Amino acid sequence: MEGSTTQDEIRQEEKDGSGSSEGGQTDLKERELRLVLLGSAGAGKSSAVNALLGGLASESDCTGPETPAPDCQKRRGTLAERQVAVVDTPDCLCVERPAEDVRRQFSLCAALSAPGPHAFLLCVPVHRPSNLELQILETVEKVFGPEAVSKHAMVLFTRMERLPEDVSLDEYLNAERPDLLELVQKCRDRHHPLQLGSGAEELVEKVEKMVEESGARFYTCPLLREAERRVKEKQEEISRSRGGKGGDDREGIRAEAERSVDHLEVEGIAELCVSTTDASFLRRLWDSAVGWLLWLPNMVRGSALLGSIVGLFVGGPLGGAMGATVGSVATEVGRRKQKTK
Known part of the structure; x- marks a missing residue:
């Protein structure tokens, strides 16, 4: 597992490695702000990118499913007189893919955010269950180290139009959504x-x-330190191949070098990839079923059908047990709704 460095080591590295691109300045507002966006499918990452970079979110960004990017992408812009670089990651950093694909995505994420991100922003739809998002934070801790979450992560709540009317976000979290509150507490109460x-x-x-x-x-x-070392090596290689005439295109050379670093040694890949396809699929299926139960009325009539569909779709003994559970939950939810009418 990739462990985090101590604060003393970080400070010493920054002191030794303050590059000419930053001019040795220590004022945060005079440097590029590097942000890594995390989140599952439909979490609103496109809307977050547009908000951070000054773009206009489309209607599909706000209400419909997003088309996930196949690889980590980096975009730059200006916000509040700050240069901002946003690294948009694929859904869950692609942990449901084969091990080599997972390694490549984490390598790209590290290279695009090198020498290191200022923040990991976890996009969380305010109306959905949070099981998958908790897994994302745990994955970040395993790969980048625990302080990536405890000191540099923030929950970015999206789909705010789905928040119940006349209820503040804090009231909603404390009274109705202990699962989302757990995410916020894991990030030391940082949310937006x-x-x-x-x-x-x-x-x-x-x-x-x-x-x-x-x-x-x-x-x-x-x-991240290894990613920065590889990027710098590749920059020098590209510059030499151009006869040392790359000084006028440092940004382009840097971007090319970052995209070439896709084979870092990312520890814990085997652990992350074991049975993640099935687990991820079942979790999404369960979250979707619970979501329907929470939002749709009159589920008593369809509870048995819902359980049957889930059991048939999953298949096997596990499918039967899961279908029965979903059907029972649907029936109970329906009964409670009937009582409250």
């Missing part, structure tokens, strides 16, 4: 509601405060 057309500058301020409280200029760990 993503509102279309507003709130992005406040998010930047919260990130800056988080970085200041961490005691380091950005987060780093063995994987």
Whole structure:
């Protein structure tokens, strides 16, 4: 498992490795802010990218499923007079893919955010169950180290239009959503509601405060340090291949070098990939079923059918047990709704 470094090691590395691109300056507001976006399918990451980079979110970003990018992507922009680089990761960092694909995605994420991100932003739809998001945080801890979450992660709530009317986010979390509250507490109570057309500058301020409280200029760990070393080596190689005439295109050379680093040694890959396809599928299926139960009325009539469909779709003894459970939950939810009418 990739462990995090101590704060003293981070400070010493930053002191030794302050590159010319930063001019040796220590003022956070004068440097690029690197953000890594995490989240499952339909979590609103596209809306977050648009908000952070000044784009306009489309209707599909707000209400419909998103088309996931096959690989980690990096986009740059300006927000609140800050240069911002956003690394958008595939769904769950692709842990349901084969081991080599998983390794490649984590390598790309590390290279695109090297020498280290200032924040990991976990996009969480406010109306959905959070089992998958908790798994994402655990994965980040395994790969990048526990301090990636405890000191540099924040929950970014999306789909805020689905929040019940006349209820504040904090009231909603404390009274109705202990699962989402658990995510927030794992990130040391750091969270932010993503509102279309507003709130992005406040998010930047919260990130800056988080970085200041961490005691380091950005987060780093063995994987990120190795990624930065590989990127610099590739930059030099590209520059030499161009006869040393790459000085006028440093940004382009850097981008090319980052995209080439896709084979880092990411520890814990085998553990992350064991049975993740089945587990991820079953979790999504269960979350979807529970979501329907919470939002749709009159489920008593369809409870048996729902259980049968789940059992048939999953198959085998596990499918039968899961179908029976879903059907029982549906029936009980329906009965309670009938009593409250």
